[in-house]
Amino acid sequence: xxxxxxxxxxxxxxxxxxxxxxxxxxxxxxxxxxxxxxxxxxxxxxxxxxxxxxxxxxxxxxxxxxxxxxxxxxxxxxxxxxxxxxxxxxxxxxxxxxxxxxxxxxxxxxxxxxxxxxxxxxxxxxxxxxxxxxxxxxxxxxxxxxxxxxxxxxxxxxxxxxxxxxxxxxxxxxxxxxxxxxxxxxxxxxxxxxxxxxxxxxxxxxxxxxxxxxxxxxxxxxxxxxxxxxxxxxxxxxxxxxxxxxxxxxxxxxxxxxxxxxxxxxxxxxxxxxxxxxxxxxxxxxxxxxxxxxxxxxxxxxxxxxxxxxxxxxxxxxxxxxxxxxxxxxxxxxxxxxxxxxxxxxxxxxxxxxxxxxxxxxxxxx
Numbered sequence: 551x552x553x554x555x556x557x558x559x560x561x562x563x564x565x566x567x568x569x570x571x572x573x574x575x576x577x578x579x580x581x582x583x584x585x586x587x588x589x590x591x592x593x594x595x596x597x598x599x600x601x602x603x604x605x606x607x608x609x610x611x612x613x614x615x616x617x618x619x620x621x622x623x624x625x626x627x628x629x630x631x632x633x634x635x636x637x638x639x640x641x642x643x644x645x646x647x648x649x650x651x652x653x654x655x656x657x658x659x660x661x662x663x664x665x666x667x668x669x670x671x672x673x674x675x676x677x678x679x680x681x682x683x684x685x686x687x688x689x690x691x692x693x694x695x696x697x698x699x700x701x702x703x704x705x706x707x708x709x710x711x712x713x714x715x716x717x718x719x720x721x722x723x724x725x726x727x728x729x730x731x732x733x734x735x736x737x738x739x740x741x742x743x744x745x746x747x748x749x750x751x752x753x754x755x756x757x758x759x760x761x762x763x764x765x766x767x768x769x770x771x772x773x774x775x776x777x778x779x780x781x782x783x784x785x786x787x788x789x790x791x792x793x794x795x796x797x798x799x800x801x802x803x804x805x806x807x808x809x810x811x812x813x814x815x816x817x818x819x820x821x822x823x824x825x826x827x828x829x830x831x832x833x834x835x836x837x838x839x840x841x842x843x844x845x846x847x848x849x850x851x852x853x854x855x856x857x858x859x860x861x862x863x864x865x866x867x868x869x870x871x872x873x874x875x876x877x878x879x880x881x882x883x884x885x886x887x888x889x890x891x892x893x894x895x896x897x898x899x900x901x902x903x904x905x906x907x908x909x910x911x912x913x914x915x916x
Contacts, residue, residue: 553808554782557600559735562662566749567748567749567796568647568662568748568749569748569749569750569751570748570749570750570751571588571594571750571751571753572750572752572753572831572863573585573588573753573754573755574752574753574754574755574890575754575755575756575875575879576756576757576762576764576871576872576873576875576876576879576880577766577868577871577872577875577894578757578762578765578769578868578872578893578899579754579755579757579762579899580757580895580898580899582613584753584755584778584893586615586619586621586623589621589623590621590622590623593632595623595625595626596623596624596625596626596628597643597646597649598624598625598626598627598628598870599627599646600612601637601681601908602798602799603628603629604627604628604629604630604631604637604642604798605629605631605633605637605795606629606630606631606632606784607629607631607633607781607785607796607902608633608781608785608796608799608801609629609781610773610777610778611773611778611781611782611801611802612782612796612799613769613773614628614629615628615849617780621676626646627642627645627646632787633795633796633797634794634795634796636794637795641669649879666809670801675727676768681766691714691715691718693716694716695714695717695728698727699717699721699727699728699729699863701727701729702717702727702728702729707874709833709838726881742887743885743886743887743888743889744887750888751891752890752891753890753891753892754879754889754890754892754893755893755895756876756892756893756895757895757896757898757899759872759873759876761896761899761900762869762872762899763869763872764903765799765899765902765903766865766868766869766870766872767868768903768906769864770801770861770864770865770868771861772906773801774842774861775840775842776882777840777841777842778801778841778842779805779840779841779842779857780840782801782802782805782809783814783841785797785802786805786806786809786814787812792806792808800864800867800868800871801864804859804860804861804863804867805854807859808824808856808857808860808861810852811850811852811853811856812850813845813848813850813853814853842857844908845857868892
């Protein structure tokens with residue numbers, strides 16, 4: 551999985567509060583496999599909470615668990631949202647009410663507060679590419695926010711440009727510090743373990759940074775071989791908004807320079823011409839199978855250079871994501887008192903990498 555957690559719901563039985571297993575951890579750590587293993591042994595279902603896997607499309611890029619590997623376990627909010635729709639935290643809340651963890655999130659007065667003070671975007675979307683994008687003006691805005699309201703600045707990531715701008719706009723329009731807006735009984739209850747609507751068991755699947763770095767790099771290479779570039783090309787639109795919907799996923803924007811080259815412009819032009827023809831039976835294919843293989847044999851050195859640069863950017867941004875996710879989980883534990891049980895998947899990931907290498911070398915398994 552690409553983002554932070556899965557929520558696994560357990561039948562409540564005769565308990566006073568329904569039980570929920572919340573599986574968290576950095577990307578590539580093995581959350582999806584653990585969720586299916588648990589659900590295969592207990593009467594539970596999986597609710598996806600990955601901010602990109604909720605969208606339909608880009609199954610390779612977002613690393614959705616294939617149906618064949620779901621082991622018959624019901625999965626909710628997995629590939630069900632229109633990729634052009636902005637699926638915010640509030641939208642997730644409204645779609646996953648049966649599995650909400652905090653009763654505070656059911657308090658619609660917080661929506662009124664957000665809409666009144668912060669504009670049209672209640673809640674933080676949590677999308678990865680918002681956290682990866684570079685924006686000098688937003689960096690200046692974050693520095694300004696730290697100067698006027700360090701409490702509010704500490705609540706959000708320095709690259710969450712949307713929320714930064716909302717906070718700064720609030721102060722500019724009203725003169726009220728953003729942190730003051732969120733004070734009061736509701737804010738005090740938010741996220742605290744004792745105030746959760748469910749009896750929660752928090753599990754964090756984790757691994758050492760060096761192993762995760764190597765694994766996510768290998769996974770990017772595997773995704774490329776599986777047709778990631780074809781996926782990205784299929785959804786590419788010139789001058790599209792890469793801050794909304796599925797296009798903000800890590801692994802899309804990184805290929806924009808490549809997809810703007812003359813090689814891809816010519817492919818697109820020929821595709822349009824083929825669609826306009828009435829007889830397509832005798833048409834020559836524009837490329838055979840995997841775009842990656844086709845492009846790497848292209849005589850266009852500019853395109854091949856941009857390809858390798860884009861792949862490296864995806865790896866770098868994914869490694870950065872792993873570190874942000876680790877810091878975020880540590881912050882949740884510190885701020886809200888969550889009793890997180892850590893599962894070390896380092897050995898499992900190493901074994902998986904060795905198996906992949908042996909398969910590539912066509913060596914027998916021990």
